[in-house]
């Protein structure tokens with residue numbers, strides 16, 4: 732299958748595990764909450780006592796695919812995450828962590844919000860993956876701020892960005908930094 736089909740947004744991608752889960756096609760994953768736009772389920776590698784993922788049913792590649800038209804989507808993802816935490820008995824909503832990994836630090840290339848609680852009990856050996864305000868982990872609030880003035884990117888250009896991030900490494904190389912700057916310049 733051509734990878735180009737899965738780099739931006741499309742209805743569904745049969746090679747994407749989160750597309751399968753959101754369409755109820757993965758028997759091993761129990762959906763905890765869903766509506767016509769979003770689905771929430773447990774992270775299979777929990778980094779805290781409560782660790783959920785909220786994903787859009789529509790296949791969106793990553794944070795980098797988002798623009799000003801997605802601000803409310805990000806907001807609704809966070810709202811669902813908080814609602815799930817409350818359903819699960821979390822009462823201290825200050826001690827939670829909501830955020831996104833961004834390429835090349837994503838494990839699945841389908842946009843997903845990590846919802847962790849309590850934040851003070853994130854497991855030490857996994858803590859480095861969830862430090863807010865780093866290139867690795869972007870809080871939902873800072874993501875909304877970052878995209879609120881961002882115009883949609885040309886499709887062809889975004890495909891090139893995706894290629895640069897492969898093979899996956901969790902280190903931002905000079906090429907990637909230049910590329911990220913290029914995105915800003917083009918807008």
Ligand SMILES: [Zn+2]
Nearest residue numbers: 747750790841
């Ligand atoms: Zn997908």
Ligand SMILES: [Zn+2]
Nearest residue numbers: 832837838843
């Ligand atoms: Zn992730």
